[in-house]
Amino acid sequence: MSDARRRAEVAEYAQRLHARGWVANHDGNVTVREGDGRFAATPTATSKAAVGAEDVITVDDSGAKITGRGKPFSEIGLHLTVYRARPDVHAVIHAHPPTATGFAVAGVSLSEPMIAEAVVSLGNGIPTVPPSAPGPAACQTLAPFCAGHDAVLLGGHGVLALGADLEQAYLRLELVEHLAKIALVARQLGGIRPVAPAVIPSLLEARRKAGLGIAAPEAPTAPKLVVACAPAPPGSDVQVYDPKRVNSKDLATIIREELESALKR
Ligand SMILES: [Zn+2]
Numbered sequence: 518m519s520d521a522r523r524r525a526e527v528a529e530y531a532q533r534l535h536a537r538g539w540v541a542n543h544d545g546n547v548t549v550r551e552g553d554g555r556f557a558a559t560p561t562a563t564s565k566a567a568v569g570a571e572d573v574i575t576v577d578d579s580g581a582k583i584t585g586r587g588k589p590f591s592e593i594g595l596h597l598t599v600y601r602a603r604p605d606v607h608a609v610i611h612a613h614p615p616t617a618t619g620f621a622v623a624g625v626s627l628s629e630p631m632i633a634e635a636v637v638s639l640g641n642g643i644p645t646v647p648p649s650a651p652g653p654a655a656c657q658t659l660a661p662f663c664a665g666h667d668a669v670l671l672g673g674h675g676v677l678a679l680g681a682d683l684e685q686a687y688l689r690l691e692l693v694e695h696l697a698k699i700a701l702v703a704r705q706l707g708g709i710r711p712v713a714p715a716v717i718p719s720l721l722e723a724r725r726k727a728g729l730g731i732a733a734p735e736a737p738t739a740p741k742l743v744v745a746c747a748p749a750p751p752g753s754d755v756q757v758y759d760p761k762r763v764n765s766k767d768l769a770t771i772i773r774e775e776l777e778s779a780l781k782r
Contacts, residue, residue, distance in 0.1 A: 560574050
């Protein structure tokens with residue numbers, strides 16, 4: 518992806534945060550990994566409704582600005598903590614969606630797994646990172662939480678969501694707010710009945726196989742197929758796709774079979 522396209526995406530998702538009512542004033546921030554220890558970021562002290570591609574800055578892995586007009590936001594350390602802990606993460610979004618943030622400031626946990634699909638998407642419940650002083654202390658407190666979860670509540674503060682790209686981080690933030698609304702209703706109706714503990718390991722296994730969470734780098738990937746002009750090396754179990762052979766398997770069939778066998782392992 519070009520730098521220009523990446524900056525446009527950061528601006529687009531920043532604006533979406535404001536349009537959804539998940540930020541006010543200068544709240545919220547969005548970053549994307551650019552590679553080579555560089556990150557595209559929304560600038561500080563701006564309404565997310567007003568962030569354009571030309572406003573997006575680039576910072577290094579210490580949070581110092583490399584390019585752009587604006588200044589880095591003060592919570593950049595939280596984003597960098599996530600990127601250090603999670604090589605699979607390429608986008609981080611922080612916002613204050615009202616219902617989830619209500620849980621965070623009330624000190625009410627969202628850590629009970631409520632819906633099976635959410636365990637696959639986010640991990641086993643949404644943990645709350647205890648409040649701590651901004652800066653290095655907050656980063657140190659956050660680090661262990663982002664290893665096993667793709668979204669966390671920041672105690673007394675808001676929500677942080679991570680993703681392989683901006684779309685995934687945004688959808689996870691959306692899911693946290695949605696689950697918070699469900700939890701709020703469930704509490705009014707007598708309380709949450711969490712997903713049975715016996716089911717959790719299989720949901721986490723499904724999460725791992727789907728390539729989500731910290732397991733993402735180990736996730737099964739589509740095999741590298743060879744469009745053959747020569748036979749596969751002796752002893753190789755690589756299937757060779759040869760369009761000239763009448764009985765050669767269809768490429769999509771080979772990929773499907775490989776993925777199925779990988780998922781069974
Ligand atoms: Zn905040």
